[in-house]
Amino acid sequence: MKPFKNHLSSVAAVLVSLSVAFPLSAKSVDTQLSAKEQAIVAQLEQSLPRDLKHLEHIVNINSGTMNFAGVKDVGMYLKSEFDAIGFETKWLDGKSFNRAGHLVATYHANKANAKKVLLIGHLDTVFAPEDDFQRYRKINETQVAGPGVTDMKGGNIIILALAKALKAEGVLDNISLQVVMTGDEEKSGRPLSASKKALIDGAKWADVALGFEDGDGNVTTAVTARRGSIGWTLEVTAKSAHSSQIFREDIGAGAIYESARILNSFREQLGEEPNLTFNPGAIVAGTRTSFDNKASTGSAFGKSNVIAKTALVKGDIRAISAEQLAKTKQVMTAIVTDNLPHTQATIHFADGYPPLTPTQGNADLLEVYSKVSQDLGYGKVTAVDPRKAGAADISFTSGYVDMALDGLGLMGRGGHTKGEVAELDTFAQNSQKAALLIYRLSQQ
Numbered sequence: 201m202k203p204f205k206n207h208l209s210s211v212a213a214v215l216v217s218l219s220v221a222f223p224l225s226a227k228s229v230d231t232q233l234s235a236k237e238q239a240i241v242a243q244l245e246q247s248l249p250r251d252l253k254h255l256e257h258i259v260n261i262n263s264g265t266m267n268f269a270g271v272k273d274v275g276m277y278l279k280s281e282f283d284a285i286g287f288e289t290k291w292l293d294g295k296s297f298n299r300a301g302h303l304v305a306t307y308h309a310n311k312a313n314a315k316k317v318l319l320i321g322h323l324d325t326v327f328a329p330e331d332d333f334q335r336y337r338k339i340n341e342t343q344v345a346g347p348g349v350t351d352m353k354g355g356n357i358i359i360l361a362l363a364k365a366l367k368a369e370g371v372l373d374n375i376s377l378q379v380v381m382t383g384d385e386e387k388s389g390r391p392l393s394a395s396k397k398a399l400i401d402g403a404k405w406a407d408v409a410l411g412f413e414d415g416d417g418n419v420t421t422a423v424t425a426r427r428g429s430i431g432w433t434l435e436v437t438a439k440s441a442h443s444s445q446i447f448r449e450d451i452g453a454g455a456i457y458e459s460a461r462i463l464n465s466f467r468e469q470l471g472e473e474p475n476l477t478f479n480p481g482a483i484v485a486g487t488r489t490s491f492d493n494k495a496s497t498g499s500a501f502g503k504s505n506v507i508a509k510t511a512l513v514k515g516d517i518r519a520i521s522a523e524q525l526a527k528t529k530q531v532m533t534a535i536v537t538d539n540l541p542h543t544q545a546t547i548h549f550a551d552g553y554p555p556l557t558p559t560q561g562n563a564d565l566l567e568v569y570s571k572v573s574q575d576l577g578y579g580k581v582t583a584v585d586p587r588k589a590g591a592a593d594i595s596f597t598s599g600y601v602d603m604a605l606d607g608l609g610l611m612g613r614g615g616h617t618k619g620e621v622a623e624l625d626t627f628a629q630n631s632q633k634a635a636l637l638i639y640r641l642s643q644q
């Protein structure tokens with residue numbers, strides 16, 4: 201047996217030296233993928249020119265949030281594409297929340313207890329029809345500019361492309377997908393209970409939520425946590441009198457000192473909390489004040505020789521979890537009610553975007569995704585610092601799904617500006633990564 205063993209080890213040695221001498225990255229990497237996975241990747245490679253045509257088409261339809269006809273046009277175009285591969289589709293009218301509406305497309309697996317995955321996109325952009333940034337424009341072989349090309353029409357087409365590839369390879373027999381593409385991500389319709397209902401219903405149905413926003417624009421990162429964002433209004437009233445009498449036992453400290461006390465205490469008591477920020481963005485105070493919420497503009501009348509009677513402060517809170525937000529509200533409310541003599545204060549917290557809480561499930565999902573990326577030869581994927589990720593639709597799934605991951609879309613830079621540019625090579629990479637992630641989830 202000895203010679204045989206020696207023979208084997210020498211073959212192994214030759215193989216090792218061959219793989220060192222010829223690091224055929226693409227081919228040797230393919231060995232990390234099963235035959236089915238290679239077939240899915242081949243489908244996506246083949247469909248890429250067609251997918252980019254779809255992208256060009258929908259970027260050239262203006263769908264600024266308040267252009268309801270345009271948002272619906274984009275939705276209808278995608279709806280017919282999902283219809284064509286056997287999804288059950290519906291257009292949910294947005295009249296009740298004063299927006300265009302949402303597209304929902306569902307495909308039910310053929311197997312009991314199949315995993316359910318929610319895929320999240322949005323149809324609207326920040327660019328109104330009057331804007332002078334309207335067209336898809338090729339910059340060179342790998343870059344295109346256009347309104348919403350990365351935020352997030354590219355992500356929508358990635359969802360479509362992977363759905364087609366998975367359908368063609370029979371994967372959708374083993375996993376159920378629901379696509380929700382909202383028409384009001386950039387400017388939410390109100391009440392939120394109506395405008396976010398489709399997303400929340402999808403999240404209640406699903407086990408896993410995947411968001412195809414452009415994240416931080418980096419193809420080697422994904423989003424496992426997003427801070428939520430809510431607004432607050434602080435109102436302070438006090439006893440007015442001649443300035444010479446301030447601090448007298450029966451007069452008190454005035455509204456401006458009281459609002460200064462409150463804001464400084466917020467900073468002292470909460471300023472060190474990790475991943476929490478709270479910002480007073482506007483303040484008006486004096487003898488008489490007014491504030492127009494729509495225009496975010498205020499006015500004040502006051503004199504240096506009169507103790508201020510009223511103060512109003514508008515601010516926000518960005519928190520990483522529902523628990524952190526609740527605790528912050530509690531601390532702020534306690535500070536607000538501990539008033540200086542002869543002053544009163546109230547704080548009102550508005551509705552807003554919830555946080556995408558960084559759960560263990562999200563971290564586990566990122567690990568599976570990162571492994572897929574490495575097996576494809578694209579390297580590790582790491583989590584985006586939540587302070588760099590703004591609020592987004594996927595946050596509404598937090599608490600309903602076991603796992604969530606966002607930032608899986610088309611990457612680039614300059615979102616929300618006329619410099620919005622996509623890196624087209626990330627289309628192929630991220631459509632392959634998400635398709636194989638879903639495939640592997642279907643095998644669990």
Ligand SMILES: [Zn+2]
Binds near residue numbers: 322351352385413
């Ligand atoms: Zn977006």
